[in-house]
Amino acid sequence: MRVGLLISEFKDKNVCDMCLGADIAARDLGVELVIFPGKYIITDKNFSDDNPYEYQYQAVFDYIYEAGFDGLIVDIERIGNSAPILKKEGFLKQFGKKPLLTVTELEGFEKVEYKKDTPYFEIGFLAIEQILSKVSDNKVKAKRKSIKEFTAEDVISVNSRTSALAKLSSQCNYEEDNYDLIFKKIAQAGFKNFEVFLLESPQICSMKKGWKVPKYSKRIITIHDGKADKFDKKTDMETSDIFDLSKIKGTKIIRNVFRGEEQYGLFIIGFEDSVRTGTFDDLITSIVLSGIRMNFLRKRLIDAEEELTQCQEEIARDGSVLDHIGDKDYLTNLPNRRGFFTKAYDLLKKDFKEGKYAVVAYIDMDSLKNINAIHGHDEGDHAVKRVADILEEVFGKKSVCGRIRGDEFAVIEVTDEEDKAEELRIEMARQNNKLLMENTKYLNHLIYSICEFDYEESLSLREMLKETDDNLKNMRRMETLG
Known part of the structure; x- marks a missing residue:
């Protein structure tokens, strides 16, 4: 029970x-x-x-x-x-x-x-x-x-353990290669039962709207009875299962880990007398936060490096630096990432008011890398242009549609129509099926997320894009599992 x-x-x-x-x-x-x-x-x-x-x-x-x-x-x-x-x-x-x-x-x-x-x-x-x-x-x-009475010696013991963990936090950067070292150090600090979980990505949690707990999490650290348990660090688990799958038996404490408006993850620790020191719980949370943030920052750095490499490849292929530092994508004639955000902010400032709805979409060309690898970049370019044509057909000229990465598009539209997103999802599904059927050499497959937002004064473009992107990640995961 x-x-x-x-x-x-x-x-x-x-x-x-x-x-x-x-x-x-x-x-x-x-x-x-x-x-x-x-x-x-x-x-x-x-x-x-x-x-x-x-x-x-x-x-x-x-x-x-x-x-x-x-x-x-x-x-x-x-x-x-x-x-x-x-x-x-x-x-x-x-x-x-x-x-x-x-x-x-x-x-x-x-x-x-x-x-x-x-x-x-x-x-x-x-x-x-x-x-x-x-x-x-x-x-x-x-x-x-x-x-039992909590003595001065008990307090000294707890303080020495938290100091050891604080030192560990400054020494280790939570890279995957360092996990075994982290397990060893945490166990040496006297923490016999300790688990750390990362959310899929940092989640915005506002005082007005709250947040939605992501469906999936990843366990990155497990200490069980003073020893590190082996598990697949790349395997996601359903967040609702964290207690069912926890290795910590008996009474446990769960703490969420956040910074500013972003929830990063959680940790579970076996309950012990150390809580009597008062500051023990908050100190542990701060130490875990520093490690989790480093993990996410490292991931963002890797993503940024990949995006930079992709841009360099496109510039090398196209030979036109001006197209990349301007606001238009040379291939589709749509706004590029810079141009999309500029136009999107202008659209929201001008039209997103009380009684209006913002529809935000992310579209991922799931097959582009394979098309480029097997059929060449010219054929890949043709596939990209075809998707751009479809998006302009589905969303129309009143929307802002941009190619924000090599294989990703984003769209934003402000409308009077409630549930417009559902109408657009149906049309996108129809066009996606059409796209799959029209080429016999390869599959040009799209994964897309379309979300609708009621007007709120505090609602930012960043929040809308993040929720839509998180939804797209779930779609990708379901495609992989399916």
Whole structure:
């Protein structure tokens, strides 16, 4: 049985005591307990310009939705510290019909039963017993154990371990060749159960719109019982399966890792007394973030190098530098990457207003590399021109259509018509089938993503393009798996 315990943060001694009590009861009763430290519901009262991204911690709770939790225990009083009752209610209702107990009283929700002045570690015991009874309809009882005192020596031990991991973060750059070294160093620092997951790509999470947890993640580090487990680092896993596939048994803590508006990934760590130091949890998160960011920055550098090489090849073939530093693609006569973004920003500024919809599309010529390799670049150029003609036919002259990379096109259109994207998807499917049938020498195959966005003052072109690009990556993955 899997139970989620939703808390604010470990800097609160009462919260630590409650988690320690819940951990002891869960282990005794054979419950997999997952602790979610998500800090606080952001309101006008506690929002700070000094830390405008404090709301990002709450994104950790979104990993609950599709995962298999049998019950939830929520410390709503602390999570909703400054929030009005309606916000607290809304927070709890988002988990749907999952069996749920609150630590403190809130009308309309069932509360953990305990007497006044009950110690917090005992409340943790009771919470686990009562959520199990609620789920199974059988009264259960855990063996009581006292919580040992946390000594000065314990604090020194925790500090030395986090210092060792901080040093590791500065020494290792999380390149694939360095994974074995990282495993060894983390184990040496005393972390016996530790897993790090990367999202498919950094995901925008805004206070107004929230975010959507990507379907796929990649596990890049696993330490199990003090030893590195071997696994295929190139294999993606469904994010909803992270708890099912976790090697960490017993009670665990999950933390999301973010910077600014971007969610990067998460880590899971086996629960231990170290949380009592208060700063332990945040320090570990900061260290993991530095490593994950380095991983993404390295990937972006590789992508940029590949794009530069591609541009150099095109310039060498075409011999016209001016076409590449201008705003037009020499081959299709469409705007190039620079020209597309210039025209797209102008279009949004002029036409994207209340009551309007922006349709954004990414189109990938999935077969271009094979066409070039087998039939030559002249035939590849012909295929590119044919796709450009199709896009102008499908999207029309009111849209901005550009060739942003050798095999990628982007389109943006502002319209009064709601659900215009669906109409365009149908037409693109028709044209794609036509394109596949019209050439007997090779397949000119397109993978495309078309997304529609309601007007919002805060919605940026970057966010729209990112969501559309993420959708296209999923399409590519499905094509590969299919």
